[in-house]
Amino acid sequence: MAPRTEEQFEEIRNIKVNLIVKTAMELFAINGYDSTSISNIASAAGISKGLMYNYFSSKDELLKKVMLSGMENFMLFLEVKDVDSIKKEEIVAFIDGNFNLLQENTEYYKLYFSLAFQPKVFALLSTEFMVIFEQLIEKLVLYYTQKGADKPYAKARLLLATFDGIGIHYLSDIEYFPLDDVRKLTIEML
Amino acid sequence: MAPRTEEQFEEIRNIKVNLIVKTAMELFAINGYDSTSISNIASAAGISKGLMYNYFSSKDELLKKVMLSGMENFMLFLEVKDVDSIKKEEIVAFIDGNFNLLQENTEYYKLYFSLAFQPKVFALLSTEFMVIFEQLIEKLVLYYTQKGADKPYAKARLLLATFDGIGIHYLSDIEYFPLDDVRKLTIEML
Amino acid sequence: MAPRTEEQFEEIRNIKVNLIVKTAMELFAINGYDSTSISNIASAAGISKGLMYNYFSSKDELLKKVMLSGMENFMLFLEVKDVDSIKKEEIVAFIDGNFNLLQENTEYYKLYFSLAFQPKVFALLSTEFMVIFEQLIEKLVLYYTQKGADKPYAKARLLLATFDGIGIHYLSDIEYFPLDDVRKLTIEML
Amino acid sequence: MAPRTEEQFEEIRNIKVNLIVKTAMELFAINGYDSTSISNIASAAGISKGLMYNYFSSKDELLKKVMLSGMENFMLFLEVKDVDSIKKEEIVAFIDGNFNLLQENTEYYKLYFSLAFQPKVFALLSTEFMVIFEQLIEKLVLYYTQKGADKPYAKARLLLATFDGIGIHYLSDIEYFPLDDVRKLTIEML
DNA sequence: AATGAATGAGTCTTCATTCAT
DNA sequence: AATGAATGAAGACTCATTCAT
Structure with a gap:
């Protein structure tokens, strides 16, 4: 297997970021910000909690991205x-x-x-x-x-x-x- | 040494209830419901956390009273x-x-x-x-x-x-x- | 009204003690010791929380009396x-x-x-x-x-x-x- | 840098679950269920309170597991x-x-x-x-x-x-x- | 990039006990 | 003898965040 190219990584990142933002938006809208945990979002998006922090440095930042998106x-x-x-x-x-x-x-x-x-x-x-x-x-x-x-x-x-x-x-x-x-x-x- | 009369108790209660509702309203308005803890309210009102529960059976009920008031x-x-x-x-x-x-x-x-x-x-x-x-x-x-x-x-x-x-x-x-x-x-x- | 005699006081005390012990026994039996609060007992017995401590110096002591009785x-x-x-x-x-x-x-x-x-x-x-x-x-x-x-x-x-x-x-x-x-x-x- | 394998996680979990159950059993036996706090168990087991809830969803469930084990x-x-x-x-x-x-x-x-x-x-x-x-x-x-x-x-x-x-x-x-x-x-x- | 075990501060809530009246 | 307002320590539980792998 050839190592992934920079573009492929970039694409993976984009897909994941969009997935997370979309999932978070739905959960925030349904349950409210405080009642939605990072765990909820991670498992709804099918990824691990830890990975969330690879894309968003904090829950607040995720919220910001969700709103701006x-x-x-x-x-x-x-x-x-x-x-x-x-x-x-x-x-x-x-x-x-x-x-x-x-x-x-x-x-x-x-x-x-x-x-x-x-x-x-x-x-x-x-x-x-x-x-x-x-x-x-x-x-x-x-x-x-x-x-x-x-x-x-x-x-x-x-x-x-x-x-x-x-x-x-x-x-x-x-x-x-x-x-x-x-x-x-x-x-x-x- | 005689116990306080019912009226005295009633008055104490009224004062405290008003104090708590007023304080809670301010903090809820400034910081939002979820971001306002019972501790915050108690210390802002100058009373103990426990006393809150003498007057309101839960945070939810306090909110309800605040809104209705x-x-x-x-x-x-x-x-x-x-x-x-x-x-x-x-x-x-x-x-x-x-x-x-x-x-x-x-x-x-x-x-x-x-x-x-x-x-x-x-x-x-x-x-x-x-x-x-x-x-x-x-x-x-x-x-x-x-x-x-x-x-x-x-x-x-x-x-x-x-x-x-x-x-x-x-x-x-x-x-x-x-x-x-x-x-x-x-x-x-x- | 003549002040109560020593015997009358004594009798009141006995009645109250028995009432409390009986009430406590029932509640302890039904709900368990830890799940029965002094408040529960007091209100079931129709007296105030404070009065409990006139007769029993602590919840533990009340339990002891209940068992011994x-x-x-x-x-x-x-x-x-x-x-x-x-x-x-x-x-x-x-x-x-x-x-x-x-x-x-x-x-x-x-x-x-x-x-x-x-x-x-x-x-x-x-x-x-x-x-x-x-x-x-x-x-x-x-x-x-x-x-x-x-x-x-x-x-x-x-x-x-x-x-x-x-x-x-x-x-x-x-x-x-x-x-x-x-x-x-x-x-x-x- | 690769994430741990499922087997490694499984082993960690088994060790911890056993540790917690064993510790809880001892403390429950010595002090009784109600008088044993989650804090007691956690510190006796040398882990954090929070970790308990990674393995047992409540104190009641822990008790159940302890008894069944x-x-x-x-x-x-x-x-x-x-x-x-x-x-x-x-x-x-x-x-x-x-x-x-x-x-x-x-x-x-x-x-x-x-x-x-x-x-x-x-x-x-x-x-x-x-x-x-x-x-x-x-x-x-x-x-x-x-x-x-x-x-x-x-x-x-x-x-x-x-x-x-x-x-x-x-x-x-x-x-x-x-x-x-x-x-x-x-x-x-x- | 990815995992999930681990932490610890913080949350709401309960309750035995004290105390002014 | 009697009241109940008030306290504060403690309890169960949650969760954002970190980190070794």
Whole structure:
């Protein structure tokens, strides 16, 4: 057997890291961060406890990776053209996309909401959150300003707050929450 | 040398229960439920660990009492006249009252939001929450129906979701969140 | 109200002591010594925890009193005339009496057996046990010697051992253990 | 650098399990179950508290294993040929074997007797005990029946009760109890 | 890269005992 | 004589983390 090449090692690492992150996300979402032990994750992922520490230096770091990995979609989605003007259709598309993400990644969003408000987690990720958050605000303020709206900053913040509120209520009650109607109302409100 | 009277005991107990609930609420809000130990609470309250169990049979029960104690204001506030019609001013008053509560009880609301999405906590309190929640929905649906609005149920749910969203964003960023402007916007939106 | 006389106090004390001992015996028998707390006993007896310590300086001492109080019947029963000769009828009466005690005080004997073999308890009471035990042995040895039996000491000890064995098996299986037949066999065996 | 093989792990585990069971048995026998803490056992065995739980999921389970491990000799010994007739020599051999076991495993029997009457323990092991017990009874009844004895069931139960009685008295007073003489008497009594 | 035995600090909880009243 | 609030040491158990192999 020829020794594995550097690329092969790299690939193994990637596969394992993804496996662990995915497993951890599910367990964190179902049982909460504190009630999920490294052992739980390791055995659910079919690897040993010790190996976890080959990839993540601590449970906290694993959590960070889990959160950030879930954020990727989100960030990808945000890559709007950095222009000086912004059209209504873009905002509508953004809102729509948001709702789609929510519906398609309930797992991740449950985790996101269950963790984002735990002080420890928030502290861990506040920087990353802030960056995204401020980009968004900036765009929305720009939009409202262009529209000539009153209190554009307050409106922007209210819109984002509303998104989170909807997310929480939807995830707490997926069966009955009238998401599609609420989506329409939100867009009308613009 | 005579034993204390029942009233004296009662008073001691009340003082201690309040002290413990207050201390626990603060620590839960700051550090989260799981990261706050009974030891932390006891020493912050200046009592012994053992005494905690004289008043609360478990950490879970303490949490429950903490949450319910905080809910009292809220419930009091909700005692609207049970009529068949509801006026706009009542809804405005309700929204206004809500914002005031939020500003005046940031401590409790931080706890509320940080805990409400932990599965364990939710399970513990879901019944109590549901009752309040459904009362609210009912009233708001009534309001929108009277107003002849389209999709009254979706609107009611959106409004409550928006409140929670605002709550979260405000509490995560008390300093910069434009609460008063947002309050006005919310009322206008009715 | 005239102050209580010394005798009245004495009587109160006696009533309370008996109440506590009786209650403790029941709880110890049902749940075991370690699993019965002073609180349990106090509340079952309808008194306060603190008062317990007015009558018994410690839980260990309470146990001791409980055991000794139960032994009283037993000891009373043993008061055979201290003579130099002993008749078969006396031994038979003794055995018979023993069986009767067993049947009439199952509660106490359960406790006795469940506790007597716990090292802590045995240590606590070994002196008291020994005294009784040696009196018995002495008498039985005398009986077997008079009878001209071989190995009178071994026979005496075997007889006492057999009693305990019967007691244990009977109490572990009151429903099915053929106590009356065994009683007859034991007496025949003399 | 390669991980240990499964066999190596297996060996480590066996050594540790045996060490823990042995240590626990001694301490349980000396101090009783409730008065022996996991800490006591761990430090007597020279391992950490945490490691205990790698091998036994609870103190109760440890007790169970300790009892069952001690029972093994016993059960091995009981494997008499399942025939329809049973000879006196077999019973004698059985009794003899019993006495030998008692002398050779005083540690285990002390534990057995100190625990068998604690309700909790009995509940934990009653099934296992019952099986053995009923096998024994069956054999002895068969023996007495073949012999044409009167009341074979009562005799069988008396014999087993006597064994336990002897066990208890011997273990409470190993130095002076005339075990060999009692053994002879027991055999003669058949 | 991979394993799982081992550690030890920390968690919730219980309870005998003390003490002010 | 009587109460029950208060203490603190101890107990069973968990788990992130380390490390020899």
